[in-house]
Amino acid sequence: MPLILEGVNTFYGDSHILKDLSLRVNEGETVALLGRNGVGKTTTLKSIVGWVPPRSGTITFEGRDITGQEMMKNARAGISLVPEERRIFTNLTVAENLKLAQVTASKPGWSLKDIYARFPRLQERATHRGDEISGGEKQMLAIARALVQDTRLLMLDEPTEGLAPLIVREVEGIIREIKTQGMTILLVEQNLYSALSLADRCYVIDQGSIKFEGKPEELRGDTEVLSRYLHV
């Protein structure tokens, strides 16, 4: 079992954000974490990677307790977070962004050749700085950065946010492709339809705890959960 969260409580200062949150992601599964703004989706991802360590509860990855382990170690253990703002190094070129991820990886993942074959735009833009590329290219680069490493749990925070519809479809295509290759994915999405089309299973989170767990088709049929927690 790749990822298990049990009774996780996370705080920002005095504010209690995650309240006894439990969830699990199975091997090769794509799980979507859904909910409105500010309910704790991003905090869940930050708790897992050790960015905001939980105050109590346990997080297990591939059978090892990683609760509160520092970000660097979690990354080296195979957990990749593609954060919401993408956080491309704007002072480095596209190629340097990829090179950095290769240099800091514990083990190599995709080769640069494979990356450029799959993301030809990145090859075209290889010598451009991170602040000279479009939002869609940034998202591709952020995902590619995770792929050049030995990533076994890919966590994507709002990967389609702020992208044009055509680019959204392209990013979805990439996620679907990575998924078919057997990657375990935890996806945070505001875009309900995008998430439901990609996920094998989903959780709905509200006020820091899980309110619903089930398959996408079950969520589609549950009008109460949809209207109460997702305002659909």
Next chain:
Amino acid sequence: MPGQLLDGFIRGLLYVAIALGLTIVFGMLRLVNFAHGAFYIIGAYVGLVVTEHVGLLAGIIAAPIAVALFAIAFDFALLRRFYDKEPTAQILVTFGVAIVVEETLRLIFTGTTRTYVVPAWVQGSLNLGFTQYPTYRIAFGLGVIVLVIAVWLFIQRTNYGLIVRAGVRDRTMVQLLGGNVRQASTVIFALGAALAGLVGAAASPIYSIDPGKGFEFLVPSFVVVVIGGLGSFWGAVLGGLLVGELQSLTTLFLPAASDLVIYVAMALVLLVKPSGLFGESEVIRG
């Protein structure tokens, strides 16, 4: 006049070497390090002692190593606890260490101004065509230029430099990718210190040594960093040369104003471009 210009250039290179350490450490650690002058002066005294007993080359090699070790110990024992504190706390602790270093050196070596004799092969002067100029100063200048290029190549061309450049922009993301930011910070801190120590040993035959020299050179170097833009590599280089020349030329025409002029220059630059000549956007980038 050509001699004065060259003097300014050499002094400028000295500021460049000190300011580079300051600006790189600021970029990577967001640390305003008032102990940087202490690194210079420790290097100068280590250079003095080793030169007197072994020779100048040994002194110039020993100084950066000794200072780097001192910086690593300082970082582990004290500074690390202040990384996340407000700048005032960092300034106080680094300032405090600088004073302790200066007074300790005064206890050991007294306040007397010292210097050391350079080996015969760098004594005398060279005819540059337009002027006669001391050989050691020329060697010093060339050495600093080589050093600046080496630091630039380290930052631009090595994997380590890549982590540093990324860390300057976004430490969290480097860690999320598995990069060891803490280790890189220590290496950068030690490197900046070694640079100051090296130049401290190498510059002493030109500018002589006393325990107050650290502060004496630190202050203009801060001006250099502010003029060039905090964290900017080429800003430090350009700013250093500018400040060196300004001081040197003012000494020629209006000696009393030679200190004042650099602050006026700093104020003018800040008025026109508050982030310095190469501003924040050019952080540690060529």
